[in-house]
Amino acid sequence: MRDSMNTGPSNTSNTSSSTLPTPASKPPTRSRHWNWLEKFLPILSLVLLFVALAILSPHFLTLPNLSNVARRTAVINIMALGMTLIIISGGIDLSVGSVMAFSGIAGTMLLQAGLPLPVAILGAMVAGMAWGLINSLLITQLRVSPFIATLGTMGAARGLTLVITDGLPIVRLPRTFGFLGDGNLLQIIPVPLAILLALAFLTGYILKFTRLGRYAFAIGSNREAARYAGIPITRYLIAIYCLAGAFTGMAAMIASSRLMTGQPTAGQGYELSVIAAVVIGGGSLAGGEGSVSGTVVGAFIMSLISNGSNLLGVSPFWQQVLIGSVIVFAVAVDELRKRKQG
Amino acid sequence: MTVPPETSINSETSPSDSKPPARLEMRGVSKSFSGVTVLRRANLTAKAGEVHGLVGENGAGKSTLMKILSGELPRDAGEIFWEGRPAGIESRSDSQRLGISMIHQELSLAPHLSVAANIFLGREPLKGWGALDRRAELEEATRSLAELGFELDASRPVSLLNPAERQLVEIARALTASSGLIIMDEPTSSLSSPEVEDLFSVVEKLKQRGVSIIFVTHRLEELARIADRVTVLRDGAVVHSTEMPRKDFSPLIHAMVGRELRDLFPARKVLPGPVILKVENLSRRGMIENANLELRRGEVVGLAGLIGAGCTELVETLFGAWPPETGEVRIEGKPVSIRAPQDAIRAGMVLITEDRKTTGLALPLPLSHNITLSNLRALVRAGKIGLREEKRVAQKFIERLRIRASSVDQKTASLSGGNQQKAVLAKWLFCEPRIFLLDEPTRGVDVGSRQEIYGLMNELAEAGAAILMISSELEEILGMSDRVLVMRAGRIVKELVTRETSQEEIMHYAALASSNAGEEVH
Numbered sequence: 001m002r003d004s005m006n007t008g009p010s011n012t013s014n015t016s017s018s019t020l021p022t023p024a025s026k027p028p029t030r031s032r033h034w035n036w037l038e039k040f041l042p043i044l045s046l047v048l049l050f051v052a053l054a055i056l057s058p059h060f061l062t063l064p065n066l067s068n069v070a071r072r073t074a075v076i077n078i079m080a081l082g083m084t085l086i087i088i089s090g091g092i093d094l095s096v097g098s099v100m101a102f103s104g105i106a107g108t109m110l111l112q113a114g115l116p117l118p119v120a121i122l123g124a125m126v127a128g129m130a131w132g133l134i135n136s137l138l139i140t141q142l143r144v145s146p147f148i149a150t151l152g153t154m155g156a157a158r159g160l161t162l163v164i165t166d167g168l169p170i171v172r173l174p175r176t177f178g179f180l181g182d183g184n185l186l187q188i189i190p191v192p193l194a195i196l197l198a199l200a201f202l203t204g205y206i207l208k209f210t211r212l213g214r215y216a217f218a219i220g221s222n223r224e225a226a227r228y229a230g231i232p233i234t235r236y237l238i239a240i241y242c243l244a245g246a247f248t249g250m251a252a253m254i255a256s257s258r259l260m261t262g263q264p265t266a267g268q269g270y271e272l273s274v275i276a277a278v279v280i281g282g283g284s285l286a287g288g289e290g291s292v293s294g295t296v297v298g299a300f301i302m303s304l305i306s307n308g309s310n311l312l313g314v315s316p317f318w319q320q321v322l323i324g325s326v327i328v329f330a331v332a333v334d335e336l337r338k339r340k341q342g
Numbered sequence: 343m344t345v346p347p348e349t350s351i352n353s354e355t356s357p358s359d360s361k362p363p364a365r366l367e368m369r370g371v372s373k374s375f376s377g378v379t380v381l382r383r384a385n386l387t388a389k390a391g392e393v394h395g396l397v398g399e400n401g402a403g404k405s406t407l408m409k410i411l412s413g414e415l416p417r418d419a420g421e422i423f424w425e426g427r428p429a430g431i432e433s434r435s436d437s438q439r440l441g442i443s444m445i446h447q448e449l450s451l452a453p454h455l456s457v458a459a460n461i462f463l464g465r466e467p468l469k470g471w472g473a474l475d476r477r478a479e480l481e482e483a484t485r486s487l488a489e490l491g492f493e494l495d496a497s498r499p500v501s502l503l504n505p506a507e508r509q510l511v512e513i514a515r516a517l518t519a520s521s522g523l524i525i526m527d528e529p530t531s532s533l534s535s536p537e538v539e540d541l542f543s544v545v546e547k548l549k550q551r552g553v554s555i556i557f558v559t560h561r562l563e564e565l566a567r568i569a570d571r572v573t574v575l576r577d578g579a580v581v582h583s584t585e586m587p588r589k590d591f592s593p594l595i596h597a598m599v600g601r602e603l604r605d606l607f608p609a610r611k612v613l614p615g616p617v618i619l620k621v622e623n624l625s626r627r628g629m630i631e632n633a634n635l636e637l638r639r640g641e642v643v644g645l646a647g648l649i650g651a652g653c654t655e656l657v658e659t660l661f662g663a664w665p666p667e668t669g670e671v672r673i674e675g676k677p678v679s680i681r682a683p684q685d686a687i688r689a690g691m692v693l694i695t696e697d698r699k700t701t702g703l704a705l706p707l708p709l710s711h712n713i714t715l716s717n718l719r720a721l722v723r724a725g726k727i728g729l730r731e732e733k734r735v736a737q738k739f740i741e742r743l744r745i746r747a748s749s750v751d752q753k754t755a756s757l758s759g760g761n762q763q764k765a766v767l768a769k770w771l772f773c774e775p776r777i778f779l780l781d782e783p784t785r786g787v788d789v790g791s792r793q794e795i796y797g798l799m800n801e802l803a804e805a806g807a808a809i810l811m812i813s814s815e816l817e818e819i820l821g822m823s824d825r826v827l828v829m830r831a832g833r834i835v836k837e838l839v840t841r842e843t844s845q846e847e848i849m850h851y852a853a854l855a856s857s858n859a860g861e862e863v864h
Contacts, residue, residue, distance in 0.1 A: 208727075222703070
C-alpha cells in the first residue's frame with residue numbers, strides 16, 4: 001500500500017483551499033472534470049452504448065429485444081452480486097458456473113418430483129449455499145487460497161452434476177415454471193429483471209448498512225488488521241460465500257426456466273463473465289473495493305455489447321475480442337483514477 | 343528564512359562560486375498535493391562527509407523533500423545542484439547515477455527473496471553469459487554484512503526476519519549501492535539499542551569515507567551524537583538550520599513545534615489500585631515461557647527487552663492473536679479464556695500493535711470505518727448500522743484526540759503517521775477497555791503528538807485503566823511507568839520499580855544472560 005499523501009502525483013490539484021501560490025498547479029476546473037468523467041465512465045459508456053445502438057439498429061429499441069437483454073443479463077448479474085461481496089472480501093469464486101449447473105439440476109429435479117416452485121427455488125438456493133459452505137471451509141480451515149479452492153470445486157461441482165444426471169438434461173417440467181424466466185410483472189417488467197433489482201437492493205443494503213458488508217470491506221482491505229480488530233473472520237467469510245451461493249441458486253432457476261430444462265452443462269464459462277462484470281464496475285481483485293451499482297452497470301455493458309454485435313451482424317469471434325478489450329480498458333481507467341486520487 | 347529568487351540562478355554556473363561547492367544543494371523546492379502545499383521553497387545543503395539531521399513534526403514535509411531528492415517525486419519548483427552543477431534529477435535512475443540512495447521508513451523488501459538477493463536487487467552480479475551469479479551474490483553480501491558488523495545470514499529469506507533485521511538489510515542495500523549520499527529515513531525506529539550502536543559506527547565509517555548522510559529522525563538525542571548540522575522543517579518550510587547542538591535542544595524543539603514544550607512526560611495524579619489483570623504461567627512454544635505478571639488499576643507498567651526477547655509475542659499472546667498453549671489469565675479475579683482477539687476485546691483488553699500498517703488499520707477505508715471497526719456492534723440497531731451515529735462517534739474522537747483530518751470520510755491511508763496512530767487509539771477507546779496493551783505506541787510519532795499520547799495514557803490510568811507498555815526507548819519507559827518488567831529470551835527476568843532504577847540497570851537485565859540477572863521465574 002503506497003498511497004500515502006506523499007506519493008500521489010500532484011498535478012490534478014484544485015488549489016482553491018490553499019492560499020499560497022503553488023507555481024506548477026494547473027487550473028482546477030479541467031482536472032476536476034476529468035476526475036468526474038473517469039468516475040462515471042462506466043455508466044456514461046452504458047448510456048452511450050444504449051443511444052448508439054438505438055440509432056444504429058432499428059431492432060434494438062423494441063420491447064422484445066430489450067426484454068430479452070434484461071432476461072439474459074439478469075442471470076449473470078445476480079451471480080455477479082454475490083461475486084461482488086466475495087471480491088470485496090479479497091476472495092474470488094471460479095466455481096459459480098459449475099455451481100449454477102449443480103443447483104439448477106437440484107431445483108429442476110425437485111420440480112420434476114412434483115414439488116411446488118417456491119420449494120424448488122429454495123432447494124436450488126440451498127444447493128448453491130452448500131457449495132459456498134464447502135468453498136469457504138476450504139479457504140478458512142484448510143487455508144487454501146480462494147483461487148485454488150474454487151478452481152477445485154469448479155471441477156468437482158461440474159463433475160457431480162454430470163454424474164447425477166448422467167449427462168442428460170432434466171426435462172418435462174411443469175409449464176408454470178416458465179413464468180420465472182419468461183413471465184412479466186404488470187405485463188411489462190420481466191420477472192428476472194424484477195428479481196435482479198430486488199437482490200441488487202438487498203446486496204446494496206448489506207454492503208452499506210450491515211456488519212457483514214462492513215467487515216467484507218475490512219477483511220478485503222487488510223485481513224490481519226481485521227483479525228486484530230476482533231472480527232471473527234471465518235464466520236463472516238462463510239456467510240459471504242454462502243450468500244453468494246444462494247444467489248447463484250436463484251440465477252440457476254431463472255436460466256433453467258428460460259430453457260424449460262435443467263442443463264448439466266449450463267453456466268460453462270460464466271465465471272469469467274461474472275468476474276468481468278464486477279471488475280468493469282470497479283471491483284478490485286486485491287480486495288476492499290467494489291459496488292453493487294458498478295457491478296450492475298458492468299453486467300449491462302457486457303450484454304449490450306453482445307446484443308448490439310448480434311444486431312449489427314458482428315461475428316461472435318470479434319465479440320470476444322471486443323469484450324476482452326472492454327474489460328482491460330475499464331480496469332485501466334479505474335486504476336488511473338485511483339492513482340490520481342492518491 | 344531566506345528565499346533565493348528563483349529566476350536569478352544561472353544554471354550553467356555553480357551557485358556558490360567562492361567556496362568549493364557543496365555535494366548537494368537544494369534550492370527553493372516547492373511541492374503541493376491536491377492543492378495542499380507540502381513544501382514551500384525549502385533549501386537544504388549537505389557537504390561531503392557530513393551527517394545532516396533533518397527534523398520536524400509528522401507532516402512537516404521531510405519525507406516529501408527526500409523523495410524529491412531521490413527522484414521518486416517530481417518537484418513543482420526549485421533546483422537541485424550536485425557538486426555545484428545542476429543535478430538533473432527527474433527520476434529514480436538519475437539519483438542512482440549520482441550515487442544517491444534512500445533507506446525507506448516503510449520497508450521495501452521482497453520478502454520471499456534471500457537477504458543477499460534483496461541487497462543486490464536490480465543490480466545482480468551476472469555470469470559472463472547473462473545468468474545470475476548466485477554464489478558471487480551470496481559471497482559479496484556476506485562480506486558486506488560482516489564489514490558492517492551486522493549479524494545476518496545472507497542466505498535467509500527476508501520473510502523470516504523481524505522488523506529490525508529487515509531494517510539492517512535495507513541499510514546494507516543502500517550502503518553497498520552508493521557512495522555519494524545516503525538518505526536515512528528514521529533508520530533507528532525499529533532498532534534496539536545495540537543495533538543502533540552498530541548503525542552509528544557504520545555511519546561514522548561512511549563519514550570518514552566522505553559519504554554525505556541525510557538523517558531523518560524524531561530522536562534528537564541520536565542526532566546530538568552523530569549529526570554535524572541540522573535542518574528543521576515546519577509546515578513545509580525550513581525554519582531553522584544550524585550546527586547540531588549537543589545538549590540543549592530547546593531551540594530545535596521550539597522551531598519544530600512552533601511553541602515551547604513543557605515536560606515531555608506529564609505526572610499522574612493517581613496511585614495504583616487493586617489488581618485487574620493477573621497472568622500465571624503463560625507459555626507459547628518458541629515465543630514465551632512461563633510469564634507471570636500483574637497489572638493494577640491506574641498503573642502503567644513498562645515492558646522492556648531487546649529485539650527478540652519476546653515482549654511483542656507476550657502481548658500478542660495475551661491478546662489472543664496467537665492463542666497460548668498453557669497458562670491462566672484472570673481479569674478482576676475471574677478466569678477468562680482468550681483464544682482470539684475478540685475474546686480479549688470482550689473481556690475489556692485491547693492491543694495497540696507495533697505495526698499499524700499491517701495489523702492496526704485497514705488503510706484504504708474511510709477514517710470513520712476504522713474508528714468504529716472493533717465496536718460496530720454498539721452502532722447496530724435491528725441489524726442496521728446507524729451511519730449518522732457512526733459519523734457522530736468518529737467526529738467526537740477526531741476532536742478528542744485532535745486527529746488532523748479533512749473529514750470523517752477521509753481515506754485513512756492519506757493521514758500522517760501520528761494521526762494514523764491516533765486513529766488506532768480512537769478505535770480502541772471506542773471499545774471502552776479496562777486494560778491497554780501498548781506495543782511501541784509512539785514509534786514514528788512526532789514530539790507534539792507524542793506528548794498528547796502520553797497525556798492520554800495518564801488520563802486513562804487516572805480513570806482506572808491499566809496499561810502495559812512496550813517500548814524500545816528506555817527514556818519513555820522510565821518517564822511513563824510505575825514498574826518495569828524486563829524480558830529476555832521469552833521470559834520475564836526481572837521486575838523493577840521505576841523510581842529506583844535506571845536505563846543502565848534495565849539494559850543490564852535485558853542484555854546479560856547470566857550472573858545476578860537471576861532466574862526469578864525458574
